[in-house]
Amino acid sequence: MVLEGTMRVRVGLPTSERFVAEGRVEYDGGEVSNLRIESEGSKDLWVGYAVFKPSPTGKPFGRFHKERWELVGKFKDLQEAHSLAKAVKGTYRRWVEGWGGVLSVWADGRRIRTSSPFRFRGTVKAQVWVGRGFHWQRVERAVYEGAFYVYAWGREVKVVLELPLEEYVAGVISSELHPEAPLEALKAQAVASRTNLVRTAGKHHPNEPYDICAEDHCQVFRGLHILGERSRRASYSTSGEILLFEGEPIEARYSKSCGGITETFSVVWAEEDRPYSPSFRDWKVEDEHDASSIEGFERFYEVTESFCNVTFHPVENLYRWEEFYTREEMDRLLRDLNVGRVVELNPLRRGRSGRIYELEVVGEKGRVILGGEYNIRQTLGKPFLPSSAFVIKIIGKGFLLKGMGWGHGVGMCQMGAVGMAKEGYDYHRILTHYYKGAVIGHP
Numbered sequence: 001m002v003l004e005g006t007m008r009v010r011v012g013l014p015t016s017e018r019f020v021a022e023g024r025v026e027y028d029g030g031e032v033s034n035l036r037i038e039s040e041g042s043k044d045l046w047v048g049y050a051v052f053k054p055s056p057t058g059k060p061f062g063r064f065h066k067e068r069w070e071l072v073g074k075f076k077d078l079q080e081a082h083s084l085a086k087a088v089k090g091t092y093r094r095w096v097e098g099w100g101g102v103l104s105v106w107a108d109g110r111r112i113r114t115s116s117p118f119r120f121r122g123t124v125k126a127q128v129w130v131g132r133g134f135h136w137q138r139v140e141r142a143v144y145e146g147a148f149y150v151y152a153w154g155r156e157v158k159v160v161l162e163l164p165l166e167e168y169v170a171g172v173i174s175s176e177l178h179p180e181a182p183l184e185a186l187k188a189q190a191v192a193s194r195t196n197l198v199r200t201a202g203k204h205h206p207n208e209p210y211d212i213c214a215e216d217h218c219q220v221f222r223g224l225h226i227l228g229e230r231s232r233r234a235s236y237s238t239s240g241e242i243l244l245f246e247g248e249p250i251e252a253r254y255s256k257s258c259g260g261i262t263e264t265f266s267v268v269w270a271e272e273d274r275p276y277s278p279s280f281r282d283w284k285v286e287d288e289h290d291a292s293s294i295e296g297f298e299r300f301y302e303v304t305e306s307f308c309n310v311t312f313h314p315v316e317n318l319y320r321w322e323e324f325y326t327r328e329e330m331d332r333l334l335r336d337l338n339v340g341r342v343v344e345l346n347p348l349r350r351g352r353s354g355r356i357y358e359l360e361v362v363g364e365k366g367r368v369i370l371g372g373e374y375n376i377r378q379t380l381g382k383p384f385l386p387s388s389a390f391v392i393k394i395i396g397k398g399f400l401l402k403g404m405g406w407g408h409g410v411g412m413c414q415m416g417a418v419g420m421a422k423e424g425y426d427y428h429r430i431l432t433h434y435y436k437g438a439v440i441g442h443p
């Protein structure tokens with residue numbers, strides 16, 4: 001299929017207790033400047049997981065995919081879904097049933113009862129929850145423009161925004177990369193984010209009325225209020241372009257800063273490695289640095305030549321960082337591991353970028369192995385550690401962590417893309433540096 005400029009994307013905004021929007025909008029009943037929408041909660045919402053197996057007579061997930069799947073079971077419990085998916089050599093997906101139902105809409109204060117979806121179009125300022133259920137949850141005022149479809153979602157409402165593909169991409173890159181980043185870096189981000197849209201659309205929410213959600217789960221889209229003119233230029237000037245490997249769209253992973261060496265899929269997600277995302281030096285020359293041993297780490301810690309070692313205000317680059325914990329602080333953070341007072345932290349396994357994916361915690365009463373790059377960052381985080389590429393020094397009253405990079409380090413290094421753009425590389429060179437062997441083309 002070809003991605004056309006006129007193609008529209010349906011984005012699922014975070015669910016909320018009510019949707020309050022200000023701005024000129026048009027709906028069936030006319031034009032108003034204020035809308036408040038709530039669910040009457042008439043249906044039982046069911047949220048769980050559905051397991052699918054490959055089947056030539058099944059249906060594809062979403063409109064960008066060819067593989068066909070057949071439903072084999074539904075579970076509330078993730079572990080059960082996971083084991084069945086493994087047993088049938090299939091996959092599992094988030095699955096929601098019972099959405100839809102009656103809404104109460106106050107249009108300029110006048111109440112209307114209507115069934116889902118309630119449709120309107122226009123440009124609105126709205127309040128949305130960001131990161132609900134996480135410690136950083138907050139209400140943000142966002143600007144959205146396009147066609148809106150509002151659904152009752154149990155006792156809450158789900159707003160689906162339909163907008164042109166390239167507007168969506170411009171919005172995504174403004175959330176993912178600072179809008180003041182150099183144009184070529186924004187263009188590289190646009191191609192990577194568009195590639196992920198094509199791979200993801202319809203896949204993660206097969207039973208919900210949208211292509212992709214606006215949260216971390218799929219790809220963050222915070223609205224058009226943060227959209228810079230440059231983001232729009234980056235999106236439209238690369239219109240329709242995506243990254244392909246052997247003719248298929250790639251999984252274009254990216255993170256803030258690799259720290260100088262990129263990481264692989266197997267280290268971060270315990271998945272098979274992808275040929276286009278090996279571990280490599282984020283620099284003009286492929287030198288021999290490998291930070292998977294303690295000696296290699298210490299040696300590489302002193303290396304300053306990397307594309308991501310760049311000054312880019314207002315974003316901190318975190319190429320190198322330090323974090324200090326008092327003994328009490330460390331005991332408190334690791335209390336749930338039940339090992340008593342923490343005596344030692346021993347990295348057992350690291351990737352080439354230095355990222356730890358097995359960390360032994362030795363306490364006075366026992367020892368526990370923490371697995372997974374993300375889990376390690378979360379467990380040791382205050383609130384979140386920049387990366388799991390660190391060494392531990394026990395100094396007097398506590399533990400000093402000396403670290404490199406920010407995020408998982410797989411695929412494109414965003415600070416590195418900024419660094420490359422500043423040195424005059426164009427977005428083609430940036431993308432082919434970070435996604436080895438991938439070509440830029442149309443699906």
Ligand SMILES: [Zn+2]
Binds near residue numbers: 214217
């Ligand atoms: Zn999602």
Ligand SMILES: [Zn+2]
Binds near residue numbers: 257258259307
């Ligand atoms: Zn980097």
